[in-house]
Amino acid sequence: MSTGTTRAGWPSVPQRLKEAEIRHAVPGSKGGASTVFTAFGYADRLMYKKYTEPRDPAALDRLVELHAAMDAESAGYARDHMAWPVATVRAADGQVAGLMVIRADMTFHAHLSTSRVRVRDFNYLLYEDRAARVGVPPATVRQKAALLRDLVSVLLWLDERGLVHEDLAAHNVLWRLEPEATVFLLDCDSLRPAGEATGQPLFTTVDWTDPRVLGEEVARPDRASTSYAVGLLVARVLGSPYWRPASGEGSIGPGGGFPPALEPLLDAAVGPAANRPSLRTWLDGIDGIAGALPAVRRVREAPPTPPATLRVEGQTIGLNDRLALLAGLVIGALAAVLVMVRFL
């Protein structure tokens, strides 16, 4: 049920909706425990995130209320940078079926040469040679630093409000370069008050998760986990997408032209929690190197491919082979005709 729009073109939405009231279609991205649908009637500003597993209604209601209570400036910032939940959606039995969340606008989408439209997440920044093959131009090193700066700014904004994003990962951060380098955070139902004890299941992405959480040293991602995830993002975006912290003593840097000035911060971020840099320190660190970074694209080395000894067995003759055979036959026939003409 939409009830008109506010002065900024923002649809006014009740904080609780019944699922039957939502006109939705066209399932979009499918996650581990939810599917996102286009929702009609909300000025293209909202999407319906439908859960396939139960969620805690109180935690979701709290996020919705936080948005409703924001002043105009904060609400504007949240809408520009985060898929913040603006309404909970209840099924007929009263349980939470999903959320209405802010939709990333089309500047965060990419029209691929495969005729598909996808949200432009950080994976298109990490695997830029592959992204370029489907029409997503690579960013320069300086532009990447600007995107990372904007990401840290968003996380700092959340931190100042006592919130931690529990699922920071490349697929949850969208980016655009025009009109300016900007990021947009997805899965904001993973926002939780820092330090809060909760019995809710933890949704996260193993490759990007603080080892303290995976090792059950701490129950939930905390501020130190955010610093760890920022370290991974900085290392993988400015260095190599394959970089992982060393498990033993000492560390090997991400290489790939990673700025040496950020190495101490990275070492600290993946080390003991007590020594991890604050988000403010990360911001200062990125600002410190930004001016010195080249406005050029840096081609990354592709991973090795298996040797050619793995031959195809039983492969049928392809078009090129057929054309080559045909050309050979034609040339042979012409030669035969010439020989016959010469000697007849």
Add this chain to the structure above:
Amino acid sequence: MHRVVPIYLAINTSPSMARRLVEVEQMLVALTDELLSSPVLGDQVRIGVVSFADTADLVLPLTDLTRLGRMPRIPSGRETRFGPLFELLAKVVGRDLTVHRAMDAEVMRPMVFLLCDGLPTDNGWERSFAKFYGVAHAGVILATIGLDEKETQWLGSALRATAAFSWADERTYSLAARVEEVLLDHASILVTSRVISTPRGSSSGSPSPEQDA
């Protein structure tokens, strides 16, 4: 360290499957588009194709589909025999694991997606399967066409399948779309969030009903 997610398609090419082979080839094209569209999946997922009937053939070795010049044509065969399939898979998967590990890649557990429309006709195929399982430690996802639930369950159990699907033998659905969905669901763990812990005392299994509904 580069990660490799090996997926092998084992396609039954007995005569009754002949009309489905075009759909399998269409699926490979659609899968390639998807791997192109998702840079992280394209970077890590590698696909191999094995056809099997009375014999088994490696139609496509473990490959980055997005760099393939042309799609393989899948030849049709005669009866459905599992023995040759698992003999070949044991060699192929074992060799691929060795090669990729030697290249310092992190190789995820291989997955074999087995598509067939009949029960195996050969005796003793279980020995070949046991050998394959011992070498490859691969997960198996089974999809049958036209077999009933009971037969599919029996076969899935014999293959230690992590998932088994029993699909009707009719044209009312796109086989290509179904296979692609299953494969991408397997691979999508790389790009989606999962529950990694459910603390004791969690109330998530029974959320409280709306108070003011």
